[in-house]
Amino acid sequence: MSLRSDPFNGLSAFLAAAAAGSFTAAAARLGVSPAAVSQAVKSLEEKLGTTLFIRTTRRVGLTEAGATLLARTAPAAAEIIAAVEDVASVREPSGLLRLTVPRMAVALVIEPVVPAMRRAYPRVAVEVAVEDATVDLSARGFDAGIRIGEYVERDMVAVRLSRDITWAVVASPEYLAARGRPEAPLDLAGHEAIRYRFPNSGALYRWEFERDGRNFSVEPPGSLVVNDGALLVSWARAGLGLAYVADIAVEAELRAGQVVRVLERYLPTTPGLFLYFPRRAQTQPKLRAFIDLARQILRMGR
Incomplete structure (x- = not known):
């Protein structure tokens, strides 16, 4: 069977490289050499008559044609893999x-x-x-x-793995001793917040509250921004400011007294x-x- 007549030739290498963003990482996942992955992708590109990847010294990224091919083939490939694994x-x-x-x-x-x-x-x-x-x-x-x-x-x-989350605003005892406790969300204007930036959108998270059946959000001031939840908790524990976190993410710190909850009556509960x-x-x-x-x-x- 020729390359042109075999629609699956090179697809495994293409899908692995697209997922990993690297020919080397794709090769490790497939158990072949990086050169073999590169050659398979090159052969696929020649068969299709278009470039699928933009190659740099550190990373490979998809072209528009590559992104289109990935969107059409990835779900089908996952279905085929699942079927084979089910039988095997x-x-x-x-x-x-x-x-x-x-x-x-x-x-x-x-x-x-x-x-x-x-x-x-x-x-x-x-x-x-x-x-x-x-x-x-x-x-x-x-x-x-x-x-x-x-x-x-x-x-x-969806399969539940934890209880519902009650959100929490926490700070170290040292921070609260120095800056005082906020008694209402509007008091956050006089405090230092550690802000969370969403990795996908890049937007800063607005702190969400509820009172008397009404939901509202506040954008607190803060000079520290992070997109990692563990570092957010670490900075709050170190006394650098207030953090808005899931209660299940700070259970150990709360038990140890390393952080304290504030504004509890204003915090919502979510799945x-x-x-x-x-x-x-x-x-x-x-x-x-x-x-x-x-x-x-x-x-x-x-």
Whole structure:
């Protein structure tokens, strides 16, 4: 079969390079040399008569044609992989389970569940990408993701992993001793806030409150900005300002007295952490094994 008559020739290399943003990383994932990936992509580009990647010394990025091809082929490729894995893993879970998780889920979910997963199912390899930005699972080659419930797309299957979140404004005792306690959200104008910037949109998060059934938001002043939840908590613990965080992300710090909650009567409660994935993926043994272990270890009901 010629290259032109085989529509799948080079697609594996293309999809891996697109997901990894690097021929070297794609080669490691596929178990081949970087040169083999580069040659496969080059052959695909010659077959299609167009350039799929913009190559630099550090990274490869998709051209418009490459982005179009990825959008059309990634979901189909995920479906094919899922079908093959279903047939190959009927009796025992196996294969690579790729997860995208936010920083707060590392200690709450990943650290307790993945070691148990490896002990119970040694044929399942696990890759975890820690990132707070929202992710297209199919385009990036992930089997599932973990996010706060309100950020999970409605067409996804969602499995609860944590209790609901009550949001919290926290600061160190030292900060509050020096600057005083805000008694209402409007008092934040006289304080220093540690601000969070959304990784995808680049927008600064406006702190959300509620009172007497009314929701409102405040944009507090602050000279520190971060897009990482762990660093946000660390800076609050160090006394650099007030931070707006999920209560489940600062449970240890609250118990130890390293940070203190303020403005409690104004803070809303929202859905907690959920594992989410496309409906077609829910029959994969490796994913079902992860879900069952997570429910058992985290004691979340069905």
